[in-house]
Amino acid sequence: MTKQVYSELMRSITEGKFTFTGEIEPVKTTNLHEVIETAKILKGHVVAANITDNPTAFAYMNSLIPSYVIQRDVGLEAVYQMVSRDRNRIALTSDLLAAGYLGIKNVLALSGDHTTVGDNPGAKPVYDLDSTGLLYLIRKMVDEGVDLAGNKIDNPPKFHVGVAAALGADPIEPELLKIERKVKIGVDYIQTQATYDVDVAKRFLKLTEHLDIPTLIGIAPLKSIPMLDWMIKFVPGIVIPQDFQDRLRKAKERGGKEAIFQENIEFFGEFVKEIKATTHAAGIHIMAIGFEWIVPKIIDRAGFKAIG
Amino acid sequence: MIVVEQKPLEEILKMIEGFNSILLIGCDGCAGIYQVGGEKQTEVLKELLDMGQKIRSKREIKLDTAMVLRQCDLDMVETSLKPLAEKYGAIVSLACGVGVQTLAQVLENKVVIPANNTRFIGMLDREDNKFYELCSACAECILFETGGICPVTRCGKSLLNGPCGGQALGKCEVGGWKKDCAWVLIYNRLREKNMLDYFTKFREPRDFRVRQGPREMGRE
Numbered sequence: 001m002t003k004q005v006y007s008e009l010m011r012s013i014t015e016g017k018f019t020f021t022g023e024i025e026p027v028k029t030t031n032l033h034e035v036i037e038t039a040k041i042l043k044g045h046v047v048a049a050n051i052t053d054n055p056t057a058f059a060y061m062n063s064l065i066p067s068y069v070i071q072r073d074v075g076l077e078a079v080y081q082m083v084s085r086d087r088n089r090i091a092l093t094s095d096l097l098a099a100g101y102l103g104i105k106n107v108l109a110l111s112g113d114h115t116t117v118g119d120n121p122g123a124k125p126v127y128d129l130d131s132t133g134l135l136y137l138i139r140k141m142v143d144e145g146v147d148l149a150g151n152k153i154d155n156p157p158k159f160h161v162g163v164a165a166a167l168g169a170d171p172i173e174p175e176l177l178k179i180e181r182k183v184k185i186g187v188d189y190i191q192t193q194a195t196y197d198v199d200v201a202k203r204f205l206k207l208t209e210h211l212d213i214p215t216l217i218g219i220a221p222l223k224s225i226p227m228l229d230w231m232i233k234f235v236p237g238i239v240i241p242q243d244f245q246d247r248l249r250k251a252k253e254r255g256g257k258e259a260i261f262q263e264n265i266e267f268f269g270e271f272v273k274e275i276k277a278t279t280h281a282a283g284i285h286i287m288a289i290g291f292e293w294i295v296p297k298i299i300d301r302a303g304f305k306a307i308g
Numbered sequence: 309m310i311v312v313e314q315k316p317l318e319e320i321l322k323m324i325e326g327f328n329s330i331l332l333i334g335c336d337g338c339a340g341i342y343q344v345g346g347e348k349q350t351e352v353l354k355e356l357l358d359m360g361q362k363i364r365s366k367r368e369i370k371l372d373t374a375m376v377l378r379q380c381d382l383d384m385v386e387t388s389l390k391p392l393a394e395k396y397g398a399i400v401s402l403a404c405g406v407g408v409q410t411l412a413q414v415l416e417n418k419v420v421i422p423a424n425n426t427r428f429i430g431m432l433d434r435e436d437n438k439f440y441e442l443c444s445a446c447a448e449c450i451l452f453e454t455g456g457i458c459p460v461t462r463c464g465k466s467l468l469n470g471p472c473g474g475q476a477l478g479k480c481e482v483g484g485w486k487k488d489c490a491w492v493l494i495y496n497r498l499r500e501k502n503m504l505d506y507f508t509k510f511r512e513p514r515d516f517r518v519r520q521g522p523r524e525m526g527r528e
Contacts, residue, residue: 111465171495181509
Protein backbone atom coordinates (compact mmCIF):
# COMPACT_ATOMS: atom_id res chain seq x y z
CA MET A 1 0.00 0.00 0.00
CA THR A 2 2.44 2.60 1.20
CA LYS A 3 4.97 3.44 -1.48
CA GLN A 4 7.60 4.84 0.86
CA VAL A 5 9.54 2.46 3.03
CA TYR A 6 9.95 3.55 6.62
CA SER A 7 11.05 0.38 8.36
CA GLU A 8 13.65 -2.36 8.20
CA LEU A 9 10.83 -4.88 8.09
CA MET A 10 9.27 -3.32 5.01
CA ARG A 11 12.67 -2.85 3.42
CA SER A 12 13.48 -6.52 3.84
CA ILE A 13 10.09 -7.50 2.42
CA THR A 14 10.18 -5.13 -0.54
CA GLU A 15 13.72 -6.20 -1.40
CA GLY A 16 12.28 -9.66 -1.77
CA LYS A 17 14.24 -11.19 1.09
CA PHE A 18 12.59 -14.08 2.88
CA THR A 19 11.89 -12.28 6.14
CA PHE A 20 11.67 -13.53 9.71
CA THR A 21 9.91 -11.81 12.59
CA GLY A 22 9.84 -12.91 16.21
CA GLU A 23 7.64 -12.19 19.16
CA ILE A 24 8.31 -10.89 22.66
CA GLU A 25 5.78 -10.78 25.45
CA PRO A 26 6.19 -8.17 28.18
CA VAL A 27 4.50 -9.59 31.27
CA LYS A 28 3.08 -8.36 34.57
CA THR A 29 6.20 -6.60 35.73
CA THR A 30 7.90 -3.24 35.90
CA ASN A 31 11.15 -4.85 34.86
CA LEU A 32 12.23 -5.01 31.21
CA HIS A 33 15.32 -7.16 31.77
CA GLU A 34 13.72 -10.28 30.24
CA VAL A 35 12.41 -8.35 27.25
CA ILE A 36 15.85 -6.90 26.55
CA GLU A 37 17.61 -10.25 26.93
CA THR A 38 15.08 -11.87 24.61
CA ALA A 39 15.54 -9.11 22.06
CA LYS A 40 19.30 -9.75 22.18
CA ILE A 41 18.71 -13.43 21.42
CA LEU A 42 16.50 -12.57 18.44
CA LYS A 43 18.60 -9.77 17.03
CA GLY A 44 20.58 -10.78 13.98
CA HIS A 45 18.12 -13.57 13.21
CA VAL A 46 14.80 -11.80 12.82
CA VAL A 47 14.33 -8.46 11.12
CA ALA A 48 11.82 -7.29 13.70
CA ALA A 49 10.03 -8.54 16.78
CA ASN A 50 6.37 -8.11 17.61
CA ILE A 51 5.69 -6.80 21.08
CA THR A 52 2.39 -8.21 22.26
CA ASP A 53 -0.35 -5.97 23.64
CA ASN A 54 -1.93 -7.61 26.68
CA PRO A 55 -2.12 -10.98 24.91
CA THR A 56 -5.13 -13.19 25.65
CA ALA A 57 -6.45 -10.21 27.61
CA PHE A 58 -3.90 -10.56 30.42
CA ALA A 59 -3.05 -7.20 31.97
CA TYR A 60 0.65 -6.82 31.22
CA MET A 61 2.98 -3.91 30.64
CA ASN A 62 1.88 -1.55 27.86
CA SER A 63 3.47 -2.75 24.62
CA LEU A 64 4.65 0.68 23.50
CA ILE A 65 7.43 1.07 26.06
CA PRO A 66 9.11 -2.30 25.37
CA SER A 67 8.71 -1.63 21.63
CA TYR A 68 10.68 1.55 22.10
CA VAL A 69 13.23 0.01 24.45
CA ILE A 70 14.22 -2.91 22.21
CA GLN A 71 14.81 -0.45 19.38
CA ARG A 72 16.83 1.93 21.56
CA ASP A 73 18.81 -0.50 23.69
CA VAL A 74 19.17 -3.53 21.44
CA GLY A 75 18.76 -2.11 17.97
CA LEU A 76 16.03 -4.62 17.14
CA GLU A 77 13.10 -3.16 15.26
CA ALA A 78 9.68 -3.55 16.85
CA VAL A 79 6.30 -4.41 15.45
CA TYR A 80 4.13 -2.56 17.93
CA GLN A 81 1.02 -4.66 18.45
CA MET A 82 -2.08 -2.74 19.25
CA VAL A 83 -5.47 -4.16 20.21
CA SER A 84 -8.70 -2.20 20.18
CA ARG A 85 -10.09 -4.09 23.17
CA ASP A 86 -8.77 -1.84 25.92
CA ARG A 87 -8.79 1.70 24.53
CA ASN A 88 -11.24 3.90 22.74
CA ARG A 89 -10.30 5.94 19.66
CA ILE A 90 -9.01 8.78 21.78
CA ALA A 91 -6.57 6.58 23.71
CA LEU A 92 -5.54 4.70 20.55
CA THR A 93 -4.82 7.93 18.69
CA SER A 94 -2.92 9.23 21.66
CA ASP A 95 -0.75 6.10 21.90
CA LEU A 96 -0.12 6.14 18.15
CA LEU A 97 1.11 9.73 18.38
CA ALA A 98 3.43 8.71 21.20
CA ALA A 99 4.61 5.74 19.12
CA GLY A 100 5.40 8.11 16.27
CA TYR A 101 7.54 10.22 18.57
CA LEU A 102 9.33 7.13 19.92
CA GLY A 103 10.34 6.03 16.43
CA ILE A 104 8.02 3.06 16.07
CA LYS A 105 7.78 2.12 12.39
CA ASN A 106 5.52 -0.92 12.30
CA VAL A 107 2.12 -1.36 13.88
CA LEU A 108 0.01 -4.50 13.87
CA ALA A 109 -3.68 -3.64 14.21
CA LEU A 110 -5.71 -6.23 16.10
CA SER A 111 -9.03 -6.44 17.90
CA GLY A 112 -7.58 -8.55 20.73
CA ASP A 113 -8.84 -11.61 22.55
CA HIS A 114 -11.98 -10.92 24.49
CA THR A 115 -11.70 -9.68 28.09
CA THR A 116 -13.60 -12.71 29.36
CA VAL A 117 -10.75 -15.07 28.41
CA GLY A 118 -8.16 -12.97 30.25
CA ASP A 119 -6.86 -12.59 33.79
CA ASN A 120 -9.25 -9.74 34.62
CA PRO A 121 -12.37 -11.33 33.16
CA GLY A 122 -14.70 -8.80 34.78
CA ALA A 123 -13.17 -5.92 32.82
CA LYS A 124 -15.36 -3.83 30.53
CA PRO A 125 -14.42 -4.56 26.92
CA VAL A 126 -14.06 -1.38 24.89
CA TYR A 127 -13.98 -2.24 21.17
CA ASP A 128 -14.86 1.32 20.23
CA LEU A 129 -13.12 0.37 16.97
CA ASP A 130 -12.77 -3.11 15.55
CA SER A 131 -9.49 -4.20 13.94
CA THR A 132 -10.68 -2.81 10.61
CA GLY A 133 -11.58 0.48 12.24
CA LEU A 134 -8.18 0.61 13.93
CA LEU A 135 -6.50 0.00 10.59
CA TYR A 136 -8.62 2.80 9.13
CA LEU A 137 -7.57 5.15 11.93
CA ILE A 138 -3.86 4.42 11.37
CA ARG A 139 -4.22 4.90 7.61
CA LYS A 140 -5.88 8.25 8.17
CA MET A 141 -3.11 9.33 10.51
CA VAL A 142 -0.34 8.21 8.17
CA ASP A 143 -1.82 8.98 4.76
CA GLU A 144 -3.94 12.04 5.48
CA GLY A 145 -2.37 13.40 8.64
CA VAL A 146 -5.69 13.49 10.47
CA ASP A 147 -7.41 11.54 13.24
CA LEU A 148 -10.69 9.68 12.82
CA ALA A 149 -12.74 12.82 13.23
CA GLY A 150 -10.62 14.59 10.62
CA ASN A 151 -8.69 16.78 13.04
CA LYS A 152 -5.30 17.71 11.66
CA ILE A 153 -2.18 16.17 13.20
CA ASP A 154 0.99 18.19 13.46
CA ASN A 155 3.92 16.14 12.15
CA PRO A 156 1.89 12.98 11.35
CA PRO A 157 3.45 9.61 12.14
CA LYS A 158 4.86 7.21 9.55
CA PHE A 159 3.94 3.62 10.20
CA HIS A 160 3.64 0.50 8.17
CA VAL A 161 0.43 -1.19 9.16
CA GLY A 162 -0.01 -4.92 9.33
CA VAL A 163 -3.01 -7.07 10.09
CA ALA A 164 -3.41 -10.58 11.41
CA ALA A 165 -5.12 -13.42 9.59
CA ALA A 166 -6.74 -16.54 10.93
CA LEU A 167 -5.29 -18.62 8.13
CA GLY A 168 -6.84 -21.85 9.37
CA ALA A 169 -10.25 -20.39 10.13
CA ASP A 170 -13.12 -22.76 9.55
CA PRO A 171 -15.16 -21.53 7.75
CA ILE A 172 -12.44 -19.59 5.90
CA GLU A 173 -14.65 -17.54 3.52
CA PRO A 174 -15.77 -14.84 5.97
CA GLU A 175 -12.14 -14.46 7.10
CA LEU A 176 -11.01 -14.00 3.51
CA LEU A 177 -13.68 -11.41 2.82
CA LYS A 178 -12.64 -9.56 5.96
CA ILE A 179 -9.01 -9.51 4.83
CA GLU A 180 -10.07 -8.27 1.40
CA ARG A 181 -11.96 -5.43 3.05
CA LYS A 182 -8.85 -4.53 5.06
CA VAL A 183 -6.69 -4.66 1.94
CA LYS A 184 -8.99 -2.14 0.28
CA ILE A 185 -8.41 0.21 3.20
CA GLY A 186 -4.68 -0.34 2.99
CA VAL A 187 -2.55 -3.13 4.43
CA ASP A 188 1.25 -3.22 4.20
CA TYR A 189 1.78 -6.77 5.42
CA ILE A 190 -0.04 -9.73 6.95
CA GLN A 191 1.26 -11.77 9.88
CA THR A 192 -0.86 -14.86 10.23
CA GLN A 193 -1.83 -16.74 13.34
CA ALA A 194 0.09 -19.93 13.98
CA THR A 195 -0.31 -23.04 11.93
CA TYR A 196 1.25 -26.48 12.19
CA ASP A 197 0.03 -27.65 8.86
CA VAL A 198 2.01 -26.60 5.82
CA ASP A 199 -1.00 -27.35 3.63
CA VAL A 200 -3.13 -24.91 5.61
CA ALA A 201 -0.47 -22.25 4.99
CA LYS A 202 -0.30 -23.08 1.31
CA ARG A 203 -4.07 -23.01 0.92
CA PHE A 204 -4.26 -19.62 2.62
CA LEU A 205 -1.48 -18.17 0.47
CA LYS A 206 -3.23 -19.40 -2.64
CA LEU A 207 -6.58 -17.99 -1.55
CA THR A 208 -5.03 -14.58 -0.87
CA GLU A 209 -2.56 -14.46 -3.76
CA HIS A 210 -4.74 -12.07 -5.75
CA LEU A 211 -4.56 -9.53 -2.92
CA ASP A 212 -0.82 -9.17 -3.45
CA ILE A 213 -0.01 -8.41 0.19
CA PRO A 214 3.30 -9.64 1.64
CA THR A 215 2.39 -12.41 4.06
CA LEU A 216 4.43 -13.84 6.89
CA ILE A 217 3.20 -17.26 7.95
CA GLY A 218 2.93 -17.68 11.72
CA ILE A 219 4.44 -20.65 13.50
CA ALA A 220 4.45 -21.42 17.21
CA PRO A 221 6.78 -24.18 18.37
CA LEU A 222 5.37 -26.38 21.12
CA LYS A 223 7.44 -26.29 24.26
CA SER A 224 6.05 -29.37 25.97
CA ILE A 225 3.51 -32.17 25.79
CA PRO A 226 1.16 -30.38 28.23
CA MET A 227 1.23 -27.41 25.85
CA LEU A 228 0.39 -29.71 22.94
CA ASP A 229 -2.46 -31.29 24.91
CA TRP A 230 -3.74 -27.89 25.95
CA MET A 231 -3.84 -26.71 22.35
CA ILE A 232 -5.73 -29.78 21.25
CA LYS A 233 -8.18 -29.53 24.12
CA PHE A 234 -8.83 -25.81 24.34
CA VAL A 235 -8.16 -24.30 20.93
CA PRO A 236 -10.95 -25.51 18.69
CA GLY A 237 -10.24 -25.45 15.01
CA ILE A 238 -6.48 -25.69 15.41
CA VAL A 239 -5.06 -28.47 13.30
CA ILE A 240 -1.92 -30.13 14.62
CA PRO A 241 -1.08 -32.92 12.19
CA GLN A 242 -1.09 -36.35 13.82
CA ASP A 243 2.39 -36.99 12.49
CA PHE A 244 3.83 -34.01 14.38
CA GLN A 245 1.92 -34.95 17.54
CA ASP A 246 3.36 -38.46 17.38
CA ARG A 247 6.84 -37.14 16.78
CA LEU A 248 6.64 -34.88 19.83
CA ARG A 249 5.32 -37.65 22.08
CA LYS A 250 7.95 -40.09 20.92
CA ALA A 251 10.63 -37.45 21.42
CA LYS A 252 9.46 -36.92 24.98
CA GLU A 253 9.75 -40.66 25.70
CA ARG A 254 13.11 -40.85 24.01
CA GLY A 255 14.88 -37.87 25.45
CA GLY A 256 12.58 -35.65 27.49
CA LYS A 257 12.53 -31.90 27.13
CA GLU A 258 15.69 -31.66 25.05
CA ALA A 259 14.37 -34.09 22.49
CA ILE A 260 11.10 -32.12 22.21
CA PHE A 261 13.07 -28.98 21.47
CA GLN A 262 15.10 -30.84 18.85
CA GLU A 263 11.94 -32.22 17.26
CA ASN A 264 10.54 -28.67 17.00
CA ILE A 265 13.73 -27.49 15.34
CA GLU A 266 13.54 -30.34 12.83
CA PHE A 267 9.83 -29.98 12.14
CA PHE A 268 9.75 -26.22 11.77
CA GLY A 269 13.08 -26.13 9.95
CA GLU A 270 11.51 -28.33 7.29
CA PHE A 271 8.26 -26.38 7.45
CA VAL A 272 10.07 -23.11 6.71
CA LYS A 273 12.08 -24.69 3.90
CA GLU A 274 8.90 -25.98 2.32
CA ILE A 275 7.16 -22.61 2.54
CA LYS A 276 10.19 -20.88 1.07
CA ALA A 277 10.54 -23.36 -1.76
CA THR A 278 6.92 -23.72 -2.78
CA THR A 279 5.06 -20.49 -2.01
CA HIS A 280 5.27 -16.75 -2.48
CA ALA A 281 5.16 -16.10 1.30
CA ALA A 282 7.17 -13.06 2.34
CA GLY A 283 8.55 -14.88 5.34
CA ILE A 284 7.81 -16.47 8.68
CA HIS A 285 6.61 -15.03 11.97
CA ILE A 286 7.86 -17.17 14.85
CA MET A 287 6.08 -17.10 18.20
CA ALA A 288 8.09 -19.01 20.79
CA ILE A 289 7.13 -17.27 24.02
CA GLY A 290 9.27 -18.47 26.91
CA PHE A 291 11.86 -20.25 24.80
CA GLU A 292 12.79 -17.68 22.20
CA TRP A 293 16.31 -19.14 21.97
CA ILE A 294 14.79 -21.75 19.67
CA VAL A 295 14.05 -19.13 17.00
CA PRO A 296 17.63 -18.77 15.69
CA LYS A 297 17.95 -22.56 15.69
CA ILE A 298 14.85 -23.04 13.55
CA ILE A 299 16.01 -20.35 11.13
CA ASP A 300 19.43 -21.94 10.96
CA ARG A 301 17.95 -25.41 10.46
CA ALA A 302 15.89 -24.03 7.57
CA GLY A 303 19.14 -23.06 5.91
CA PHE A 304 19.16 -19.32 6.44
CA LYS A 305 22.21 -17.35 7.48
CA ALA A 306 22.08 -14.83 10.29
CA ILE A 307 21.44 -11.27 9.17
CA GLY A 308 24.72 -9.30 8.95
CA MET B 309 -39.50 -7.96 24.83
CA ILE B 310 -37.59 -6.73 27.83
CA VAL B 311 -36.33 -9.78 29.67
CA VAL B 312 -36.32 -9.64 33.45
CA GLU B 313 -35.20 -11.98 36.17
CA GLN B 314 -36.40 -12.04 39.75
CA LYS B 315 -33.88 -11.05 42.38
CA PRO B 316 -32.99 -13.53 45.12
CA LEU B 317 -35.75 -13.54 47.73
CA GLU B 318 -33.30 -12.57 50.47
CA GLU B 319 -32.48 -9.36 48.64
CA ILE B 320 -36.16 -8.41 48.27
CA LEU B 321 -36.86 -9.29 51.91
CA LYS B 322 -34.07 -6.99 53.00
CA MET B 323 -35.54 -4.12 51.00
CA ILE B 324 -39.06 -4.52 52.44
CA GLU B 325 -37.83 -4.61 56.02
CA GLY B 326 -39.56 -2.11 58.27
CA PHE B 327 -42.65 -1.49 56.11
CA ASN B 328 -46.08 -2.39 57.52
CA SER B 329 -48.09 -2.36 54.31
CA ILE B 330 -46.82 -3.29 50.90
CA LEU B 331 -48.46 -3.43 47.49
CA LEU B 332 -46.92 -5.75 44.93
CA ILE B 333 -47.58 -4.55 41.39
CA GLY B 334 -47.20 -6.93 38.46
CA CYS B 335 -47.01 -6.00 34.81
CA ASP B 336 -48.82 -7.66 31.93
CA GLY B 337 -46.36 -6.21 29.44
CA CYS B 338 -43.00 -7.84 28.76
CA ALA B 339 -42.48 -9.01 32.34
CA GLY B 340 -45.84 -10.76 32.32
CA ILE B 341 -45.45 -12.70 29.09
CA TYR B 342 -43.79 -16.04 29.87
CA GLN B 343 -42.01 -14.29 32.65
CA VAL B 344 -41.94 -13.30 36.29
CA GLY B 345 -44.26 -10.30 36.36
CA GLY B 346 -47.66 -11.88 35.62
CA GLU B 347 -50.66 -12.10 37.93
CA LYS B 348 -49.87 -15.59 39.15
CA GLN B 349 -46.23 -14.78 39.78
CA THR B 350 -47.20 -11.65 41.68
CA GLU B 351 -49.40 -13.76 43.97
CA VAL B 352 -46.60 -16.28 44.43
CA LEU B 353 -44.10 -13.59 45.34
CA LYS B 354 -46.60 -12.16 47.83
CA GLU B 355 -46.87 -15.54 49.56
CA LEU B 356 -43.10 -15.98 49.60
CA LEU B 357 -42.52 -12.52 51.02
CA ASP B 358 -45.22 -13.10 53.60
CA MET B 359 -43.61 -16.33 54.81
CA GLY B 360 -40.11 -14.96 54.53
CA GLN B 361 -40.70 -11.82 56.51
CA LYS B 362 -42.63 -13.73 59.18
CA ILE B 363 -39.57 -15.89 59.72
CA ARG B 364 -37.25 -12.90 59.66
CA SER B 365 -39.14 -10.32 61.69
CA LYS B 366 -41.82 -12.43 63.43
CA ARG B 367 -44.61 -9.97 62.72
CA GLU B 368 -47.70 -9.58 60.57
CA ILE B 369 -47.66 -7.06 57.76
CA LYS B 370 -50.23 -6.20 55.11
CA LEU B 371 -49.36 -7.53 51.67
CA ASP B 372 -51.60 -7.10 48.62
CA THR B 373 -51.24 -7.39 44.88
CA ALA B 374 -52.35 -5.43 41.86
CA MET B 375 -51.81 -5.65 38.12
CA VAL B 376 -51.36 -3.14 35.36
CA LEU B 377 -51.37 -3.77 31.63
CA ARG B 378 -48.11 -1.88 31.07
CA GLN B 379 -46.16 -0.52 34.00
CA CYS B 380 -44.10 1.65 31.64
CA ASP B 381 -47.21 3.59 30.61
CA LEU B 382 -47.29 6.73 32.69
CA ASP B 383 -50.99 7.49 32.09
CA MET B 384 -52.06 3.94 32.79
CA VAL B 385 -50.17 3.84 36.07
CA GLU B 386 -51.50 7.25 37.04
CA THR B 387 -55.18 6.42 36.45
CA SER B 388 -55.38 2.75 37.39
CA LEU B 389 -52.88 2.46 40.24
CA LYS B 390 -52.22 5.74 41.94
CA PRO B 391 -55.32 5.91 44.18
CA LEU B 392 -54.81 2.32 45.37
CA ALA B 393 -51.05 2.58 45.81
CA GLU B 394 -51.36 5.69 47.98
CA LYS B 395 -52.76 3.46 50.75
CA TYR B 396 -49.55 1.46 51.15
CA GLY B 397 -46.24 2.20 52.79
CA ALA B 398 -44.11 0.70 50.05
CA ILE B 399 -44.51 -0.70 46.54
CA VAL B 400 -42.79 -3.78 45.11
CA SER B 401 -42.60 -3.66 41.32
CA LEU B 402 -42.45 -6.87 39.32
CA ALA B 403 -41.77 -5.05 36.05
CA CYS B 404 -38.56 -4.01 34.33
CA GLY B 405 -36.48 -1.02 35.34
CA VAL B 406 -38.71 1.25 33.26
CA GLY B 407 -41.79 0.08 35.16
CA VAL B 408 -40.06 0.64 38.49
CA GLN B 409 -39.11 4.17 37.52
CA THR B 410 -42.52 4.98 36.13
CA LEU B 411 -44.05 3.95 39.46
CA ALA B 412 -41.43 5.94 41.33
CA GLN B 413 -42.30 9.03 39.30
CA VAL B 414 -46.05 8.71 39.72
CA LEU B 415 -45.83 7.72 43.39
CA GLU B 416 -43.14 10.16 44.31
CA ASN B 417 -43.72 9.98 48.07
CA LYS B 418 -43.52 6.16 48.13
CA VAL B 419 -40.58 3.82 48.29
CA VAL B 420 -40.63 1.65 45.15
CA ILE B 421 -38.73 -1.63 45.44
CA PRO B 422 -37.58 -3.53 42.35
CA ALA B 423 -38.27 -7.26 42.57
CA ASN B 424 -36.40 -7.93 39.34
CA ASN B 425 -33.12 -7.36 37.63
CA THR B 426 -33.66 -6.19 34.05
CA ARG B 427 -31.49 -8.32 31.80
CA PHE B 428 -31.84 -7.43 28.13
CA ILE B 429 -34.05 -7.00 25.07
CA GLY B 430 -34.64 -10.45 23.73
CA MET B 431 -36.76 -13.27 22.46
CA LEU B 432 -37.90 -16.55 23.96
CA ASP B 433 -36.82 -19.57 22.01
CA ARG B 434 -39.35 -22.22 22.95
CA GLU B 435 -37.20 -25.05 21.68
CA ASP B 436 -34.61 -24.73 24.40
CA ASN B 437 -36.74 -22.55 26.69
CA LYS B 438 -34.15 -19.79 26.80
CA PHE B 439 -34.26 -16.06 26.31
CA TYR B 440 -31.78 -14.68 23.80
CA GLU B 441 -30.56 -11.11 23.63
CA LEU B 442 -31.17 -9.73 20.15
CA CYS B 443 -31.13 -5.94 20.27
CA SER B 444 -29.00 -3.36 22.07
CA ALA B 445 -31.07 -0.33 21.13
CA CYS B 446 -27.97 1.08 19.42
CA ALA B 447 -30.08 3.61 17.53
CA GLU B 448 -28.55 2.87 14.11
CA CYS B 449 -30.13 -0.33 12.84
CA ILE B 450 -28.08 -2.21 10.23
CA LEU B 451 -30.14 -5.41 10.24
CA PHE B 452 -30.91 -5.00 6.54
CA GLU B 453 -27.20 -5.26 5.78
CA THR B 454 -26.59 -8.17 8.11
CA GLY B 455 -29.28 -10.61 7.12
CA GLY B 456 -31.50 -9.86 10.09
CA ILE B 457 -28.79 -10.85 12.60
CA CYS B 458 -27.48 -8.08 14.83
CA PRO B 459 -23.69 -8.02 15.22
CA VAL B 460 -23.81 -5.14 17.67
CA THR B 461 -25.68 -7.41 20.07
CA ARG B 462 -24.81 -10.95 19.06
CA CYS B 463 -21.08 -10.54 18.41
CA GLY B 464 -19.20 -10.68 21.72
CA LYS B 465 -17.06 -7.74 20.62
CA SER B 466 -19.86 -5.87 18.78
CA LEU B 467 -17.68 -5.89 15.68
CA LEU B 468 -19.02 -4.06 12.66
CA ASN B 469 -16.55 -5.76 10.32
CA GLY B 470 -16.25 -9.30 11.64
CA PRO B 471 -15.58 -12.10 12.24
CA CYS B 472 -12.50 -11.99 14.47
CA GLY B 473 -9.86 -14.62 15.18
CA GLY B 474 -11.89 -15.83 18.16
CA GLN B 475 -14.20 -17.73 15.82
CA ALA B 476 -13.72 -21.46 15.46
CA LEU B 477 -16.05 -23.84 13.65
CA GLY B 478 -18.69 -21.12 13.74
CA LYS B 479 -18.48 -20.69 17.52
CA CYS B 480 -17.28 -17.75 19.63
CA GLU B 481 -14.43 -17.65 22.15
CA VAL B 482 -16.65 -15.67 24.52
CA GLY B 483 -18.20 -18.21 26.83
CA GLY B 484 -15.98 -21.05 25.70
CA TRP B 485 -17.00 -21.72 22.10
CA LYS B 486 -20.59 -22.66 22.87
CA LYS B 487 -22.39 -19.69 21.36
CA ASP B 488 -22.65 -19.03 17.65
CA CYS B 489 -20.32 -16.55 16.00
CA ALA B 490 -22.74 -13.85 14.81
CA TRP B 491 -20.53 -12.99 11.85
CA VAL B 492 -20.50 -16.56 10.57
CA LEU B 493 -24.30 -16.60 10.89
CA ILE B 494 -24.42 -13.30 9.01
CA TYR B 495 -22.08 -14.61 6.32
CA ASN B 496 -24.22 -17.70 5.76
CA ARG B 497 -27.45 -15.73 5.71
CA LEU B 498 -26.16 -13.11 3.27
CA ARG B 499 -24.70 -15.77 1.01
CA GLU B 500 -28.06 -17.55 0.86
CA LYS B 501 -29.74 -14.27 -0.03
CA ASN B 502 -27.09 -13.39 -2.58
CA MET B 503 -26.26 -10.26 -0.60
CA LEU B 504 -22.57 -10.76 0.16
CA ASP B 505 -21.80 -7.22 -1.01
CA TYR B 506 -23.17 -6.14 2.34
CA PHE B 507 -20.78 -8.48 4.11
CA THR B 508 -17.70 -7.01 2.46
CA LYS B 509 -18.86 -3.43 2.86
CA PHE B 510 -16.66 -1.44 5.27
CA ARG B 511 -18.64 -0.06 8.15
CA GLU B 512 -16.80 2.90 9.63
CA PRO B 513 -16.43 3.34 13.38
CA ARG B 514 -19.69 4.59 14.80
CA ASP B 515 -20.56 7.95 16.22
CA PHE B 516 -21.46 7.01 19.76
CA ARG B 517 -23.20 10.29 20.45
CA VAL B 518 -26.44 8.80 19.12
CA ARG B 519 -26.50 6.40 22.03
CA GLN B 520 -25.08 8.72 24.63
CA GLY B 521 -27.33 8.46 27.64
CA PRO B 522 -29.58 9.64 29.02
CA ARG B 523 -31.38 9.41 25.71
CA GLU B 524 -34.59 11.17 24.92
CA MET B 525 -36.76 11.51 21.84
CA GLY B 526 -39.48 13.97 20.94
CA ARG B 527 -42.75 12.90 19.33
CA GLU B 528 -44.66 14.43 16.44
